Amino acid sequence: MITLQCLLEFRSEEDRQKVLDLMRRFSSAERYGYQRLLEGHERNGLKSHLAGLFQINTRYADDAILKAQSVLKSCRERGQSPSRVVFGGRNLFEKLKKKHLNGSRREELKREWRERRQGNLYSRGDRSKQGNLNLRFVWLEGELYLRICMGERQWVWAKVVRPVKREKDKWTGFIWSLHQAEKTGEWFPYDVELKLRNGKVYALVSIREKFPPATVTLRNGVLGIDVNAYPFHLALAEVSPDGNLVGYERISLHELISASHDKREYLCWQVAHRVVNLALQKGRAIAMEDLEKLPKGRRGDGLPKLRKKLQRWIYKSLLEKIEVLAKRRRVEVAKKDPSYTSVIGKLKYAPQYLVDKDVAGALVIGRRALGFEEKLPENYKLLFRDEEYLLYALAQLEEKVKELKRELKGEGNEWRKKAIKKRLSATRGELKTLQRHLRMLQSGESEPVSRDPADQRKEPVRGHPPGWRKSWRVLSAALTVPLLEKSPQVKGTVRDFSPLRVILVSGDWERAVRRSVPVPGAGAAVQECSNTFVQF
Known part of the structure; x- marks a missing residue:
């Protein structure tokens, strides 16, 4: 998406105040909708409720819920608590809480806070509605205006002020597209969001970018x-x-x-x-x-x-x-x-x-992008069925669980205990995976260890059979703690995987088990100090 910005000039102060009032009601609808989404309400049920409560049309109400959903999704992706979201900005909120601020500085922060919290209006694009229903660009007497819907067949027209800043300014392409759409009737969707900054109203236009055909494939x-x-x-x-x-x-x-x-x-x-x-x-x-x-x-x-x-x-x-x-x-x-x-x-x-x-x-x-499949190496398949080695790996994992339990018992710091509990839970998960595989192996049940090649040039990863994923999980459980964690590592990580080379090449996992230190110069542990490992 390309986002372009322009300034809006209103014909009268009355028109400006009408738009500011609409922005205030839309911002309130967005905050209200966000709280209702936290309570578990559905988008469809909220739309008509918000429209009646804040006196906005249903499309504005739906867009307010859409904006609230995007804030909620972004918050959850960042791992933050959705209930702690502050509309208007937490930094400004924290500054205004400080009692030593006063005078012009405090008034300036209050103004900025109100603008961020109350000065928003958004309308999503729609190809079937001449690009946008509520916030639409129109030509009046050869000049570009933004038509702002205030209600049932009520509009405010604001003149668009946007000088071309440079030769390759994308605004020129947007204006040309509007002219072409008006001539041909083939409209394209564009999202418009109004923002209040320093007492002025700006329009942010978002359009989908058209890319040239790829030559590097x-x-x-x-x-x-x-x-x-x-x-x-x-x-x-x-x-x-x-x-x-x-x-x-x-x-x-x-x-x-x-x-x-x-x-x-x-x-x-x-x-x-x-x-x-x-x-x-x-x-x-x-x-x-x-x-x-x-x-x-x-x-x-x-x-x-x-x-x-x-x-x-x-x-x-x-x-x-x-x-x-x-x-x-x-x-x-x-x-x-x-x-x-x-x-x-x-x-x-x-x-x-x-x-x-x-x-x-x-x-x-x-390799996945090129369509290649990842089958288990032959020696991994043999290790996968070696009951003696798997019992050894199982014993190592059980010892790891006991070690973490002792570490947890001896740790007095409550926060460090939680980190140890997390590692303990992961190790127990690996232990259960290996135990299930051993039970199936000892009972003689068959379990797929690799994926049969269906089409080398296609890789529907999400469609893999369950056995494909299970095989790699079992191998990870059987190799990580028993082999890789025997060598000195960066705390909490495994960076050297050279011990597995013996297994891959010769299938000699007994030799890999006996090895206690990494081969000098092998693996990534010796390369951590370098920002670039190998120049292309």
């Missing part, structure tokens, strides 16, 4: 992107058309954590340009995760410092910028389901290429 291979929170970075993997790893790189995102909003936006665009330039330089398309929600922790999980960083991590905004910029520059973008990419990457490709799990995850995303 998946046939040339892909640049897989994996988003990672610990440490904060993007892992990039260059994947050839035959699915092999060609090169890899990591882009640190730590600078985004402490930056202000405007600086974060600037830095995100810088990262997006770096990624797209790299894709163009290598002639590769871009493959990324189709992320709906990324866990950012919750209050009481015992990890306050990490949670605070995660709350400020705008991963979705960054991926959207990469996608938009790539499409503008004719680079094809493939978005794939990220399910089990990290598990497959760390167990299969991290030991094979001696890279860290993040680069391996990016490789899996790239």
Whole structure:
């Protein structure tokens, strides 16, 4: 979406006050609708109720609920409590609570607070309603006006003031599209939102961007992107058309954590340009995760410092910028389901290429975009049926549970206890997974360990049979604690997967079990100090 801004000039002060009153009622409807959504009310039932209560038409009421739903969804995605949302901005709210503020400074903050809280009006676009029903751009005597619906066949016309700022200003394209739509009758939808700032009313117009056809396609291979929170970075993997790893790189995102909003936006665009330039330089398309929600922790999980960083991590905004910029520059973008990419990457490709799990995850995303399936290696299939090794792994997990219980009992800090409980719960889950698999193995029941190839060029991940996911879960439980956590690691993480290489190559898991330290120079543990592992 492209968002353009313009200033509105009203014909009279009376018209201006009418619009400000409508904005105030719409803002109240949005806040009221938000509280009702928290109580579990449905959107359809709220629409007519809000229309009658705040004296707005049903379309405005529906748009108010839509805005409230977007605030609620955004809050939940960030892992914040929806009941603590402050319309108008928490920072301003906290400043106004301070008693030492007075005089002109306090009055200025009050004015800004009222404008943010009460100065909003939104109408979604509709192709069948000449672009927009309630807030529509019209031409009067050769000049552009915004027609604002005030009620049943009641409108206010506001003149649009928007000088062209530069040669490639997208406003010019929007005006041309309006002229063409009026001539041909083929309208396009555009969302309009009114905002009150410093006493002036601005209109923000959002339209869907038209991209040129891609010239850099998946046939040339892909640049897989994996988003990672610990440490904060993007892992990039260059994947050839035959699915092999060609090169890899990591882009640190730590600078985004402490930056202000405007600086974060600037830095995100810088990262997006770096990624797209790299894709163009290598002639590769871009493959990324189709992320709906990324866990950012919750209050009481015992990890306050990490949670605070995660709350400020705008991963979705960054991926959207990469996608938009790539499409503008004719680079094809493939978005794939990220399910089990990290598990497959760390167990299969991290030991094979001696890279860290993040680069391996990016490789899996790239291969998935190219249509390749991820079958279990032959030696993993053998280990999957080795009852003796699985009993050893089960004993290691049981010992891990006992160790965490002792650690929990000896910990006096209540918040650290919650972090230990979280690790204990995860370990118990792995233990149950392995116990179920062993019971099935001992009873002679069959369990699928890999997915039969159906079509190498298609990858309907969400349609995988349950056994496909179960196999990787069992392997993760059987290998992570018994093998990978034996070596010295960064606290709370596993970064070196080189012990699995012995299993993949020779199937000698007895040798892997005996190994107590990582091979010098192997794995990603020795590369943590470097921002970029390997230059393309």
